[in-house]
Amino acid sequence: MTNLPQPKPQVLPIQLSGLHSLGIYVAGSSEVAILMVSGGAQTRPGSHRMQQQLASFLLQQQISSLRFDFPGYGDAEGQPTDFIQHAKWLSEVVATAQQAQPQIKQWVLFGLCDGASAILLNQQVLSQAAGLILLNPWCRAAHNHARTMVRFYYWQRLCSSEFWLKLLRGHSKPLHSLQQFFQFWRQARITDHRKSNAQQAKADTSQLTTEQFLPALIHNWSQYQKPVLLALSDNDLTAQECASLLADLPKRQRQKIDAHTTTESISGANHTCSDAKHLLQLQHLLLDWLRQKFPS
Template identity: 30%
Template sequence: MSQRDVAVRFACQGEDLFGILSLPERPQRRGVLVVVGGPQYRAGSHRQFTLLARGLAAQGHATLRFDYRGMGDSSGALRTFEEVGHDLRAAIDQFFAMVPALEEVVIWGLCDGASAALFYAHQDPRVKGLVLLNPWVRTTEGLAKATLKHYYGARLLSPELWKKLLSGQFAFRDAARSLLTQVGTVLGSGPRPDVGQGTLGRAPLPERMRFGLQEFVGPVLFIFSGMDLTAKEFLDMAGSSHGWPTLLGAPRITRRHLNDADHTFSRRIWRDQVTSWTTEWLRG
């Protein structure tokens, strides 16, 4: 199906936000809002969001990607992913205003864009689904555990490491200091209490995200990269934290793993697979 890109400008609490709407010739009832993650703007790393939006629009799904306040071309002060709820709501308002055929929205987010989507989705009944890629759940403890498990374990099997050891080029002191720091962080952590509405704002990031997933009742597609520490940190956390295994095992949750992919799916074959999985899931 043919599609075209339309420049979008809309307001959010007195600031101007800018985006691009990829509009199919005959839009379907379900559209996609792409939420930017990290220090990115609406095009994404290696034009990932541009290519995704056009690919989804070619399948009939109008797709809007935009810059938060303070990022890209949008005005205002820079905000963290935990502070963009008003931006998401303003974008969805504009989306519905520009696409009369739209009846519901799926939010698609990578990294902390996925985390922002999880915080917001249960607050807006127009959001009927989520596509979350390598969600950001970074804590000092979680990073230390993931580094010990996935980085140091892989290093022990690395031929390069053993070459350095045998040649006397290995920095033992620096490596030992780093390892002891990670171990100390893990050993210094303890069990955390359950989270309720009253304590939610003070809870660690993974627990607030669990609350968001618990409150959102729609279907969710998770996509994980096999060569990404952020994805590994999320999976490790979810596999060992209270409440997460039950949530992720629910019938409404779909999981896909791209074993060779990096964090941003930088190769064309990986980007195409993500678009294919997203399109297939949207049809379900």
């Protein structure tokens, strides 16, 4: 069997509020393409080159992809900003992609951590996206962080042989850890009564901050009517915070999200799926979901 030559990646100039940036577009034959949104202080290859490796995997399936730099990172001008500003820039990225690649009929947005959150905070982008792939979305707030620390982190430590070895060798501080546990336990109880009001608040996108964004995120997610893949790493605090937030939502709001969201767990994976076997698991989750939701 003759191997077909792989197309060369194309450089795509992108303007974000007048700042110059670059995207890398890899062309497959499918009419579906994946737009990758970096999270945190990451450049377009992604953490541990995850997005670059994902682009190569997708190309093997003839699925196109675009990855890019936000201002302040990689080859982009400007100063680094937070994911609230990134959410606003996404409209320009999608518009540029659609204009440059008119043969693509369906753009699916992929985001890790606060890149996933940025996607959910932009209603215009959501109206244009054919689907979403959310990997360990950033959903931290005081109440769910404290509850997750109690339910997940400290329980995980108690089940860890490393913790008990350190304790027996005198290399840990059990009283300090116990004090921290009770601080989180009290915080979870104190903030629990405020949770329902915050979750049911109307989305006010004009007043978003990195501390006050979850009502808008949940509102937009519950209103989104197209397919969503939620991939949660099994060994990641951020993923557990997202799962905790969703589990504690009012029943009607959770049902709206569940109606269009497929949730998958990546067993043993960390936040960025940096281990090769976990990245492979993520890749096949994405491919199976894409084939199911966007059959060629």
